[in-house]
Amino acid sequence: MIQALNMGGLMEQTIQALRPGLVQQMQQAGRANPQQAEAAVGEVIMPALRAATPQMMTGIADIWARYFTAEELRQMVAFYDTPLGRKSLALMPQMTAETQALAQRILPQILQDTISKNRDALRQRGIQV
Structure with a gap:
């Protein structure tokens, strides 16, 4: 099933998305300017996500x-071997x-x-909001 669905390709598309x-x-977290953020994501985070692909695929198969x-x-x-199935697979990561x-x-x-609308009800349950 993993091969039939091209799960490796889907994982790469998902990572890219x-x-x-x-x-x-x-x-937004204030950790980096645009250039630093782009470089950090491209050089550190993306390779780490790609390295986790085999582990993810094993977990997905189990699920x-x-x-x-x-x-x-x-x-x-x-x-998924039909035209509509292939289209849905191709669009799934972006969607x-x-x-x-x-x-x-x-x-x-x-x-x-x-x-805001349920503040009193939440407080009655002991939740401070």
Whole structure:
């Protein structure tokens, strides 16, 4: 299944999709200027993420085996061998990165609004907000 899904290629695409966010996080945390952040991510963080790919792939295989039968995995391989399946695999890392960016952008405000609207209920539960 790992080979059929080109998981190594997907991991590399995912790592590449994470790069801009990692650079931005390093800058926002006040740890580096843009050039320093780009260099640090490219020279230190990206190689470390790539080095972890085999470990990640083993973990992913274990997770998939827990949730899918061998027959289901064969069906998935057949799907991913279709044009739509290949398209979804190609787009998955970018779509995941965009989804994560969206969540990072909108969830803090939603959380803040929810806490503000439910301050009394949270305090009744012993939570200081």
